[in-house]
Amino acid sequence: MNLKRLLAVAYKEWREILRDRIFFLLAFGLPIVLMLVFGYGITPDVENVPLAFVDYDHSALSRDYAQHYIESRYFNFKGYLHSLQEADGLLTGGKIRVAIVIPEHFQEDLMAGRAVAIQTLVDGANTGPARIIQGYADGINSAASGELQMSYIARHLGISLERAQTIIQPIKLEVRYLYNQEVRILWDVAPSLIMFILLLTAPMLTALSVVREKETGAIYNIYASTISGAEFLAGKLLPNILISFINAVILWLMVTFYFGAPFKGNLLFFFFATLFYVICNSSMGLLISLMVRTQIAALMITVVLGFIIGIQFSGMLTPIAALTGSNYVIAHLFPAMYYNTVIQGAFLKNLGLAALWPEVTLFVAYSAGLLGACYFLFHKRTRT
Amino acid sequence: MNESLHPLQFVYVWLRQLQVMTIKELRQLSRDRALLIYIIYIFTLDIVIAAGAINTELNQSKLVVHDADHSAASRELIYRFQPPYFSLVGTVTDANQGLYLLDQGDAMLFLDIPERFAATLGQGERAAKVQLLIDTSKATPGFLASSYSARIMADFSREWASQQLLRAGLEPGSVPIIQNQRRIWYNPTLDEAWYGTLAQLLTMITVACLLLPAAALVREKERGNIEQLLVSPLTPFQVMFSKVLAMILVTLVGTAVSLFGVMQPFFGVPIKGSAPLFFALTALYAFTTAGLGLVAATFARNSAQVGMLVLLMVIPINILSGDRTPLESMPLWLQYLTNVFPLRHFIEITFGILLRGAGLAALWDSVLAMTLLGCLLFALGLWRFRRQFG
Known part of the structure; x- marks a missing residue:
């Protein structure tokens, strides 16, 4: 390998990227756009759920009870309805997702010490949020019910509220959330988006940069020149690794400062691991570029592959432990899953090289394997 | 060219031309084996895979x-x-x-x-x-x-x-107690497959309707075939609309196959509302989305560019339309912005009709928005196409 020739290819590549406006936009604009789109689209926490009440009791106590839900940040109160039919219509039209029905004699029964059943009607069309909404409603209802019981007992026995609480709630469950104290989906998924977006863009850039030369025929200049295969490949790879690494830094800044996800780990280690993950992905793009002939094919393959690996096999949305059979095995074949472990460790758990060295070693080995394959697949003579 | 014809005859000839062109588009599609396999895949196997992909329940x-x-x-x-x-x-x-x-x-x-x-x-x-x-x-x-x-x-x-x-x-x-009787409507057992398969079907219809007509138009531009079409008695409207029509037919057949052939028999996905209404609106959605694809095609010079443009549109549309996450959880400005995505309205329509049993009375606003969008996009595409080749 001749360093001078390698740098010449790298420099040429760099100039080309800077001059091609569409490509430049793709290289630096696409990751930012994707981060915004996914950041808002994949990750929102279930909040502002539109809710309505059917209050058949119209009492002070029923309004008090409703207030518990209205004040919560999880629900967006849409008003009181007159009948169950009205709630049915709004749920069917997708205008509200929850309706809570308070029965007649709500106040009378509770004051007399009787049990009362309210109904929570949840739109189950979208299953995931439906489960979470049920959880919210359960939590608010038991808090409201507990308060009521406490004051009832305190009044009837003539004891303090605290004493009443020990009687009615003899066990106190203290829940502590680790690593993601506010249980925000955004904090859990946004860091993983760095993995996903680099998985999409880094191979795409590298693949396009080689295939473009194939399509325009510029690659024949390379074939005819004194540049060796290894020099050409390395020269192509270097600027693309640099771009993707810059993107990784930009993405990290967006995740921590724009989306506000906490970063507890060692920054130096995180970027060290990220660099090797970027090299892995760029090498994957290089391998793809050697196997296809047109830019559209390169684009489609990198995007489809990126989406399949990122969404299903990386642990970003479904935990790896929840995968079964062949899916579990497939997930272990790609570096994305290991980098996701690095991200989760570095962002939420403050794990460093001591705990995550196997992942980094794996990136190095993976890159070496891919680059080796590229070296053997690249021929300066077109096959006849 | 057709001035001498009786108005009825004119309509007949016009329709016949459109029919011939649509058949040509369908034939072209059926000869591209890779594309054909892809289309069959997205309406069958892909739906089956999606049924098991999501699990939002707590598991062990x-x-x-x-x-x-x-x-x-x-x-x-x-x-x-x-x-x-x-x-x-x-x-x-x-x-x-x-x-x-x-x-x-x-x-x-x-x-x-x-x-x-x-x-x-x-x-x-x-x-x-x-x-x-x-x-x-x-x-x-x-x-x-x-x-x-x-x-x-x-x-x-x-x-x-x-x-x-x-x-x-x-x-x-x-001692008084407030019990919470939980009722889940429209999917009482919270069967993940109902939502998962429908959401995947919508995603795939969107990708196909955006990409295929756009790619077909650009291919004709690339090969110079478009010049031939334009010197023929066909109007630009017929050239473009036949592509949309072919796509509508493919979408309708595909949707019918996956709904009646995969989702209903294997996963028990219900059709609570009116099936004819659903298919009519599916046709409208295919028209709207194909219109968007054609607009993109007028901006692109070659297949690579149109692929890139479609990609840039299809990701935000699919992610932000409320397919996976409820719209109300997104920032308000984004909720307004997503109104321009046809998919946002079609999601309301699909889950409304199939799972919740809604009719036009409950969905009129989504239907109106989608119709307006569709006409607007198609007109824009036609206008740009005429300006390029007229």
Whole structure:
């Protein structure tokens, strides 16, 4: 390998990227756009759920009870309805997702010490949020019910509220959330988006940069020149690794400062691991570029592959432990899953090289394997 | 050219031309074997795969317990954390070990029952404390685990509360309580496959309707075929609309196959509303989305560019239209912005008609928005096409 020739290819590549406006936009604009789109689209926490009440009791106590839900940040109160039919219509039209029905004699029964059943009607069309909404409603209802019981007992026995609480709630469950104290989906998924977006863009850039030369025929200049295969490949790879690494830094800044996800780990280690993950992905793009002939094919393959690996096999949305059979095995074949472990460790758990060295070693080995394959697949003579 | 014709004859000829062109588009599609396989795949196998892809329920969360009390009460409490939501993977003898297992990701929950738990409960002087540590680095399962644990704990606590009440001189049945009767509508068992398959179908229809007509138009531009079409008696409207028409037909057939051939028989996806209405609106959606694709095609010079443009549109449309996440959770400005995505309205329509049994009365606003969008996009595409080749 001749360093001078390698740098010449790298420099040429760099100039080309800077001059091609569409490509430049793709290289630096696409990751930012994707981060915004996914950041808002994949990750929102279930909040502002539109809710309505059917209050058949119209009492002070029923309004008090409703207030518990209205004040919560999880629900967006849409008003009181007159009948169950009205709630049915709004749920069917997708205008509200929850309706809570308070029965007649709500106040009378509770004051007399009787049990009362309210109904929570949840739109189950979208299953995931439906489960979470049920959880919210359960939590608010038991808090409201507990308060009521406490004051009832305190009044009837003539004891303090605290004493009443020990009687009615003899066990106190203290829940502590680790690593993601506010249980925000955004904090859990946004860091993983760095993995996903680099998985999409880094191979795409590298693949396009080689295939473009194939399509325009510029690659024949390379074939005819004194540049060796290894020099050409390395020269192509270097600027693309640099771009993707810059993107990784930009993405990290967006995740921590724009989306506000906490970063507890060692920054130096995180970027060290990220660099090797970027090299892995760029090498994957290089391998793809050697196997296809047109830019559209390169684009489609990198995007489809990126989406399949990122969404299903990386642990970003479904935990790896929840995968079964062949899916579990497939997930272990790609570096994305290991980098996701690095991200989760570095962002939420403050794990460093001591705990995550196997992942980094794996990136190095993976890159070496891919680059080796590229070296053997690249021929300066077109096959006849 | 057709001035001498009787108006009815003119309409007949015009329709016949459109028919011939549409058949040409369909034939072209059927000869591209890779594309044909792709289309068959997205309406059949892909739907089957999607049915098992999502699981939003808590599944065998690993629980580790530190029981410093070793009493009947503590064992009874631990015993209540049962599959399918929880699975007890082990007990530890000191709390630090539990924390270590959480750190390593070998456990998701750590239940710490202190010494004298049963004794404190028995005395009833103060509340007996139990600590539960939850790894919430995966937020959704974390929240569900916390919510289900709270229910288990509340049930357990209630039984002890009855004893305390009796001792204090109150009949447990005489204390008021608000019970929550939970009803899930439209999908009572929260079957993931209903939502998963429909969401995947919508995604795939969107990709196909955006990409295929756009690619067909650009291919004709690339090969110069368009010049031939334009010197023929065909109008630009017919050239473009025949591509849309072909796409509508493919979408309708594909949707029928996946709805009646895959989703209904294998996954029990219901059709609560009117099927004809659903298919009519599916045709409208195909028209709208194909229109968007054609607009993109007028901006592109070659297949690579149109691929890139479609890609840039299809990702935000699919992610932000509320297919996977409810719209109301997004920032307000984004909710307004997504109104220009046809998919947003079609999602309301699809889940409305098929799962919730809604009719036009409940969905008129979505239908109106989609119709307007469709006409606007098609007109824009036609206008740009005329300007380029007119």
